[in-house]
Amino acid sequence: MVTSPELDRGAILRESAAAGRHLARICFKTGPPIHTGVELEWTMHDAADPARCVDPARLRAALGRHSPVTLDATSPAEPLRHGGTVTLEPGGQLEISTPPRTSLAALIQATEADIAQVTDLLAAAGLILGRSGIDPYRRPRPMLDTPRYRAMRDTFDRRGPAGRTMMYSTAGLQVCLDAGEPDQVAARWAAAHAVGPPLLAVFASAARHAGHRTGWVSARMAAWLAIDPARTRPVWTPGRADEDPSAAWIRYVLAAPLLCLRRQGPDWTPPPGVTFADWLDGALPEPPTTDDLDYHISTLFPPVRPRGYLELRYLDAQPGRDWRLPLAVLAALFADPRSVGTAHSIAAPVADRWAAAARHGLADPALAAAAAALLDLALTTLPRLGLPAGIDDEVQRGLRRRLAATERRDR
Numbered sequence: 001m002v003t004s005p006e007l008d009r010g011a012i013l014r015e016s017a018a019a020g021r022h023l024a025r026i027c028f029k030t031g032p033p034i035h036t037g038v039e040l041e042w043t044m045h046d047a048a049d050p051a052r053c054v055d056p057a058r059l060r061a062a063l064g065r066h067s068p069v070t071l072d073a074t075s076p077a078e079p080l081r082h083g084g085t086v087t088l089e090p091g092g093q094l095e096i097s098t099p100p101r102t103s104l105a106a107l108i109q110a111t112e113a114d115i116a117q118v119t120d121l122l123a124a125a126g127l128i129l130g131r132s133g134i135d136p137y138r139r140p141r142p143m144l145d146t147p148r149y150r151a152m153r154d155t156f157d158r159r160g161p162a163g164r165t166m167m168y169s170t171a172g173l174q175v176c177l178d179a180g181e182p183d184q185v186a187a188r189w190a191a192a193h194a195v196g197p198p199l200l201a202v203f204a205s206a207a208r209h210a211g212h213r214t215g216w217v218s219a220r221m222a223a224w225l226a227i228d229p230a231r232t233r234p235v236w237t238p239g240r241a242d243e244d245p246s247a248a249w250i251r252y253v254l255a256a257p258l259l260c261l262r263r264q265g266p267d268w269t270p271p272p273g274v275t276f277a278d279w280l281d282g283a284l285p286e287p288p289t290t291d292d293l294d295y296h297i298s299t300l301f302p303p304v305r306p307r308g309y310l311e312l313r314y315l316d317a318q319p320g321r322d323w324r325l326p327l328a329v330l331a332a333l334f335a336d337p338r339s340v341g342t343a344h345s346i347a348a349p350v351a352d353r354w355a356a357a358a359r360h361g362l363a364d365p366a367l368a369a370a371a372a373a374l375l376d377l378a379l380t381t382l383p384r385l386g387l388p389a390g391i392d393d394e395v396q397r398g399l400r401r402r403l404a405a406t407e408r409r410d411r
Helices: 016-026 056-066 102-124 148-158 162-169 183-196 196-202 221-229 245-255 274-281 292-296 320-333 338-348 354-363 365-384 389-410
Strands: 036-042 044-046 085-088 096-097 127-129 172-175 305-307 311-316
Touching: 016 274, 036 102, 036 320, 044 096, 044 320, 044 338, 056 085, 056 102, 056 127, 096 102, 096 148, 102 127, 102 389, 127 245, 148 162, 162 221, 172 320, 183 245, 183 305, 183 311, 183 338, 196 311, 196 320, 196 338, 196 354, 196 365, 196 389, 221 311, 221 354, 245 274, 274 292, 320 338, 320 365, 320 389, 338 365, 354 365, 365 389
Parallel strands: none
Antiparallel strands: 036 096, 036 172, 044 127, 085 096, 172 311, 305 311
């Protein structure tokens, strides 16, 4: 995927038009859609007692030179052998972020090798990775404490407990796709959103949290939906399908309240309700810079976030090697303009059913029907992705099991 050019990170912004120009330069980087990336999160558990809290020192010793600096300020934070980087979420959830690759097979093989390396490091310390999108054993509890995380917690607490649940207990799977050529961006942007609810329903894995059934098939997504709609609702909506993606994103970014205000000292909590547009209009003593704007973007969490490429953020973490299934589905659906258009047409009737997908999943007949059609389309397109025979067979078997489940629900 195409990366952003170097910009003047300290340029002062004094009006919305200048901020909009900066966003337009970085949000959708156009070019041939050939790259795919994946970011995998897991909750972390003691192998003998998964409900036991994991001590940070134990995790730091396990990860060694791969520890992120949020866990060990002296760590070199070395990448894994195949290029993945290890980071931690505030509750101690471990994340591996892979470099994008032009071959789905190469991406899967490299990611599997990096997962195996981390798994071995953790196993030596008696630790294992979780298998669901939310911690099924423990209540939300922080592991990392930084000014950013404290500001997030304080701001989210104004709306209720969902913010702490999201920060400390959830684990997601993010797939990253190129935005495409200029004439493809709008269609790929719309389709990335539209297929979200049915794919969330198919791959929901977060029904149990802290020892109890939640009443949601994806309590992870339920937490995201309850935090703050100004920063977690979709940017694209079916009723405004023809809107320019860049214009929609600019409006979304400027209207979102500040979540963190970086300053000297430990308190980064911003004044309540101040949006980035307000900051541009003089609501704070000092004007923002392009670096402040980029940081503000990092505190926005819509289901699809433009970062030059498209970051699809709506999937739950998957058990074991099942992370390859939604990755393969999305790679197949976005293989060419025709499959993108067909996927969008299939998903359009349920494109706004995020809450229903999180609560009911495939028990919702409309979502089950759309999910079955999307999986069928993906299976049709999958042979074109060039996966090695062993991986292809295993992925096809996994998707056919999921397809059978959706078809049973659709009856």
